[in-house]
Amino acid sequence: SWKSLGLGIVFLxxxxxxxxxxxxxxxxxPLAVLTIVGWLLLLYLAQIFVGLALGEWVLARLRSxxxxxxxxxxxxxxLIVTLATAIPYLGVLANAIILSLAFGGFFITVQRYRARSAx
Numbered sequence: 001s002w003k004s005l006g007l008g009i010v011f012l013x014x015x016x017x018x019x020x021x022x023x024x025x026x027x028x029x030p031l032a033v034l035t036i037v038g039w040l041l042l043l044y045l046a047q048i049f050v051g052l053a054l055g056e057w058v059l060a061r062l063r064s065x066x067x068x069x070x071x072x073x074x075x076x077x078x079l080i081v082t083l084a085t086a087i088p089y090l091g092v093l094a095n096a097i098i099l100s101l102a103f104g105g106f107f108i109t110v111q112r113y114r115a116r117s118a119x
Contacts, residue, residue, distance in 0.1 A: 005097070008104030012096075015039045046102030047085075051077030053105075 019035040022028035052070070055077025059068040084094040 004104030008100030011103045046099045050098045050102050051081045
């Protein structure tokens with residue numbers, strides 16, 4: 001979790017800066033646009049992924065380790081995420097943590113997939 005959070009903060013901040021730097025060159029404009037579109041897509045999907053992971057964790061704790069349906073875990077997790085981000089002032093912090101966890105988890109998963117497919 002801490003590795004995912006730290007890596008997520010770096011990518012959450014650095015990807016738009018890198019896209020702006022690429023857009024300064026004429027050749028890099030299409031790549032910058034694709035980078036921003038991917039970043040925005042990840043921002044949108046982040047709450048779903050974190051909601052699913054959070055819902056699975058909560059339901060596993062409540063059901064003492066027994067598995068639960070993915071849709072139920074998703075519903076519980078997204079409800080918790082929505083309620084956490086709706087809190088005034090603290091919701092911004094909760095949203096930043098959620099986005100950082102999702103970005104970090106995504107990039108760690110991509111790294112593991114690449115390492116596994118390379119061997």
